[in-house]
Amino acid sequence: MSAHADPPEAFPDGLPGTSPATRRQFLRRVGAGSLAVAVGGMASEFLAATGAQGATAAAGKTLADLTLSFSNAAPTFDIATSFVGNISTMMLITQEPLVTYDNRLRLIPHLAAGWTQPRPSEYVFKLRPGVKFWDGTPLTADDVVYSFSRLLDPKFGSPLAGIFSNMKSVAVAGANAVSFQLATPDETFPYNLSLAGIVKRSVAEPLGRRYATPGSKIVGTGPFKITSYDSPQAVTLERFDGYWGTKPAIEKVSISVIPDETTRQLAMRSGSTIMCYDVSVDQIPAWLQVPHVAVPVAPGLETAYLSFDLSQKPWNDIHVRRAFAYAWNPQLVKAVMGTASTPATSIIPPGMWGNVLSASQVTALYARIAKYPFSLAKAAAELKASSSPKGFSASIAIPNTDPQLEKAALSLSQNLKSIGVKLNVTVEPQGAWLAYQNKHKNLGLQVQDHGPDFADPIDYFQSFYYSKQAVPNGQNTANYRSAAFDRLLAQQRGERNKQVRGRQLSQMLLLATNSLAYLPFWWTGFAISYRADKMRYTNLTSLCYLQTWPDHITAV
Amino acid sequence: MDYAAVSRFLLRRLAALVLVLVIISFVVFALLSLAPGSEIDVLLGTRPRSTVVVDALQREYHLNQPFLQRYGQWLGDAVRLRFGDSVSQGVPVTRLLSQRLAITVPLAGLAWAVTMLSGVAIGIAAALRRQRMLDRTLVGASIVGVSAPVFATGLFLLYLFGVALDWFPVYGTGSGVLGRLYHLALPSVALALTGTAFVVKLTRAAMISALEQDYIVFARARGLSPLRVIVAYALRNALIPIATTAGIVLGGLLSGTVIIEVTFALPGIGSLLVDSVNNKDIPVVQAVSLLVAGLIVVVNLLTDLAYMVIDPRIRVGTRPGVSGG
Numbered sequence A: 001m002s003a004h005a006d007p008p009e010a011f012p013d014g015l016p017g018t019s020p021a022t023r024r025q026f027l028r029r030v031g032a033g034s035l036a037v038a039v040g041g042m043a044s045e046f047l048a049a050t051g052a053q054g055a056t057a058a059a060g061k062t063l064a065d066l067t068l069s070f071s072n073a074a075p076t077f078d079i080a081t082s083f084v085g086n087i088s089t090m091m092l093i094t095q096e097p098l099v100t101y102d103n104r105l106r107l108i109p110h111l112a113a114g115w116t117q118p119r120p121s122e123y124v125f126k127l128r129p130g131v132k133f134w135d136g137t138p139l140t141a142d143d144v145v146y147s148f149s150r151l152l153d154p155k156f157g158s159p160l161a162g163i164f165s166n167m168k169s170v171a172v173a174g175a176n177a178v179s180f181q182l183a184t185p186d187e188t189f190p191y192n193l194s195l196a197g198i199v200k201r202s203v204a205e206p207l208g209r210r211y212a213t214p215g216s217k218i219v220g221t222g223p224f225k226i227t228s229y230d231s232p233q234a235v236t237l238e239r240f241d242g243y244w245g246t247k248p249a250i251e252k253v254s255i256s257v258i259p260d261e262t263t264r265q266l267a268m269r270s271g272s273t274i275m276c277y278d279v280s281v282d283q284i285p286a287w288l289q290v291p292h293v294a295v296p297v298a299p300g301l302e303t304a305y306l307s308f309d310l311s312q313k314p315w316n317d318i319h320v321r322r323a324f325a326y327a328w329n330p331q332l333v334k335a336v337m338g339t340a341s342t343p344a345t346s347i348i349p350p351g352m353w354g355n356v357l358s359a360s361q362v363t364a365l366y367a368r369i370a371k372y373p374f375s376l377a378k379a380a381a382e383l384k385a386s387s388s389p390k391g392f393s394a395s396i397a398i399p400n401t402d403p404q405l406e407k408a409a410l411s412l413s414q415n416l417k418s419i420g421v422k423l424n425v426t427v428e429p430q431g432a433w434l435a436y437q438n439k440h441k442n443l444g445l446q447v448q449d450h451g452p453d454f455a456d457p458i459d460y461f462q463s464f465y466y467s468k469q470a471v472p473n474g475q476n477t478a479n480y481r482s483a484a485f486d487r488l489l490a491q492q493r494g495e496r497n498k499q500v501r502g503r504q505l506s507q508m509l510l511l512a513t514n515s516l517a518y519l520p521f522w523w524t525g526f527a528i529s530y531r532a533d534k535m536r537y538t539n540l541t542s543l544c545y546l547q548t549w550p551d552h553i554t555a556v
Numbered sequence B: 001m002d003y004a005a006v007s008r009f010l011l012r013r014l015a016a017l018v019l020v021l022v023i024i025s026f027v028v029f030a031l032l033s034l035a036p037g038s039e040i041d042v043l044l045g046t047r048p049r050s051t052v053v054v055d056a057l058q059r060e061y062h063l064n065q066p067f068l069q070r071y072g073q074w075l076g077d078a079v080r081l082r083f084g085d086s087v088s089q090g091v092p093v094t095r096l097l098s099q100r101l102a103i104t105v106p107l108a109g110l111a112w113a114v115t116m117l118s119g120v121a122i123g124i125a126a127a128l129r130r131q132r133m134l135d136r137t138l139v140g141a142s143i144v145g146v147s148a149p150v151f152a153t154g155l156f157l158l159y160l161f162g163v164a165l166d167w168f169p170v171y172g173t174g175s176g177v178l179g180r181l182y183h184l185a186l187p188s189v190a191l192a193l194t195g196t197a198f199v200v201k202l203t204r205a206a207m208i209s210a211l212e213q214d215y216i217v218f219a220r221a222r223g224l225s226p227l228r229v230i231v232a233y234a235l236r237n238a239l240i241p242i243a244t245t246a247g248i249v250l251g252g253l254l255s256g257t258v259i260i261e262v263t264f265a266l267p268g269i270g271s272l273l274v275d276s277v278n279n280k281d282i283p284v285v286q287a288v289s290l291l292v293a294g295l296i297v298v299v300n301l302l303t304d305l306a307y308m309v310i311d312p313r314i315r316v317g318t319r320p321g322v323s324g325g
Helices: A086-091 A140-154 A202-211 A262-272 A281-288 A319-325 A330-339 A361-367 A376-384 A403-416 A430-439 A458-464 A483-493 A498-515 B004-033 B038-043 B051-060 B067-079 B093-128 B132-148 B149-164 B175-211 B214-221 B226-255 B258-263 B269-278 B282-310
Strands: A045-048 A066-070 A097-100 A107-109 A112-119 A123-128 A167-172 A177-182 A224-231 A234-239 A250-255 A275-279 A293-308 A392-399 A421-430 A445-450 A517-533 A536-539 A553-555
Touching: A066 B258, A086 B149, A097 B067, A107 A112, A107 B269, A123 A140, A140 A167, A140 A202, A140 A553, A202 B067, A224 B226, A250 B038, A262 A281, A262 B149, A275 A281, A275 A430, A275 A553, A281 A293, A281 A517, A293 A319, A293 A403, A293 A536, A319 A376, A319 A403, A319 A517, A330 A517, A361 A498, A376 A403, A392 A403, A392 A430, A392 A445, A403 A421, A421 A430, A445 A458, A458 A498, A517 A536, B004 B067, B038 B051, B051 B175, B067 B282, B093 B132, B093 B175, B093 B226, B093 B258, B093 B269, B093 B282, B132 B175, B149 B175, B149 B258, B175 B226, B175 B258, B214 B226, B226 B269, B258 B269, B269 B282
Parallel strands: A066 A250, A066 A275, A392 A421
Antiparallel strands: A045 A293, A097 A107, A112 A123, A123 A177, A167 A177, A224 A234, A234 A250, A275 A517, A293 A445, A293 A517, A536 A553
């Protein structure tokens, strides 16, 4: 059995060395922005406009109104019915999860006081005592049971059902405890619990899918209660004085939706908004032109990459894949996105390993990954050694919502031309592009921009390398199939020894990256912006939307 | 006025409206159904999918039924003014529409008022000073207004009046009548710039044509004041093409506000339509398409009726050559 202790009362300032960073990104909905999160602290690059440097928080000062803007509206405050956009950022400060992440992105208890694992396929979570809903009633195990059991109800139709598909049942297990029974052992199951907020059963159940939509009743345990929510475009929250945890230094949060990034910059300039999520990394220079604005940037956990369909020629030829790898010039990353994003050496960002390996172990592991420094001579040599030495033509489709990926593909196309490969780049509406990928036929070359759901490398491994994901609607667009890899995947799933699991995952990384089934482009940095003359955001993490992020804000 | 003829005219137009709406609804439904992608992709994204949930969603949104059966089901509900729930947002379509119309209608209305008042006034001034510096300046300025991209003029106005001068809010919809009008002032001006040039040029041409008529010479010779000559004689006779333009401009404003809505963060019908098309949210797209089509037909009808008021010689509902009552 393993036990997990209560979280520390306050988040430590700063992060050690190459701090792990995790990031999760929803697939961008067409027309919608994306929510991005980053790791702040010592490992991050902190960019500030003139006048903002040196601003310090005044102890004990309260921010009367945090005016916060997003690029898109979440249609509901219930992630169980709509898992898009910035819903986590809003939901989880009102309806909290059982677990959350600390500043080093390690999973820690939140509404749960801790958990045990009496059997490989069972987790028992003990609820934190003294937690009350906004209406003064106590949080009960029954509320937790309902919050999760509805996810698997076909009539409810939750987008989280797939993530919780291994959860066989959830039941009350004694006073203030909940037991989760899994179909098969899964050491990463607790991560999933960070995604789902706990709702009050007596309020949510009668409303079903209409719960937490604009105008409906919403009750949570979070530090902020919703006082106005008639439309997704404008939401007002006020501090809940009966909150069980640290009282935020913010009295009110006014959320508005401003789709256009230039308009968000103007709003920040005028002071009508003092904090923005959804800062595009290529817009950071523009943000820095806004007076008094700080733009903390942190290494993200999102990766942009290209996949080769290993079930088709010529992509099943390692020499062809190496030719592409050598033809990719990572200088483009800096040119397009400045220093906010990092050229990638693997589709799994190093920040994903914080719960598995130490920082030095991660550094040593990534040093062993095969690298392909830009060299057209080497690219030509690889092509000459391949089954298509005279070159060939291919095409690649890019979703119209990702101009950076288009630039990457065009840059690669230009370089490949010089060695005899003609790569035709087309841009398609995202719906059509996604529909084609989901069909999983004749995939050829595909591009993708992925952010994980939790801070563990298994998120990437089981999505992109697991053979059972090489199916329609699966994310293994490389059709990577390796018995050795699948075996390691199954072994680590039930491995409770952290060191053994770390070794298994390390082996999986080397196996996966050496196959070059995916050509990683960059790890996307994440930035937010805020008025440094009004507030300060400390310890920005890439999972801030899964944390009580107001705790990181102090008034100036 | 032949009220019977007008009534028959109205009935014919209403019948035509119904036919137009049915045709539009079928075409839109068909196009969206044919478009790649599925509502399931929108709802579930790229995350792991549960087949049980996929089946449930397909049943809920009738995605596993043949196209004509789905359309028939939708049409049957639409006739009873039941448009269902939005697939992507999970709220009743009628609620979404009413929320968005509360933004778009005043925005388009304000923009229309600015367009017509300024366009007609500038057009008259240009016509009266034809070929002179004022005429060239006004027409040139209006062409600049129509040439500048809407988002660029919107951002410029935002920066100047919202940030630099701090006279207007940068975003949001405001509350209450006055608050709403205050928040919509800048976006409506940005929206009006494009249509104003069109109205200016047309008003100028119509006024020039009217001012060259014999009855104007006669009116001046009779000693009528210049203001009366311009308004009661020239403008009155130039109003028919202006009324036509007013209808076209209003129809365009009601359906073409999406760029301004995005720039000024106004959740209106335009942005709802674009998001719904991208999300294959068929219930919403159908309802918005019908609404916009209906509004345009009604605006055209009102324009035709306006002709009768402007020019009593025009009789709608009667055959040409047959004099009215």
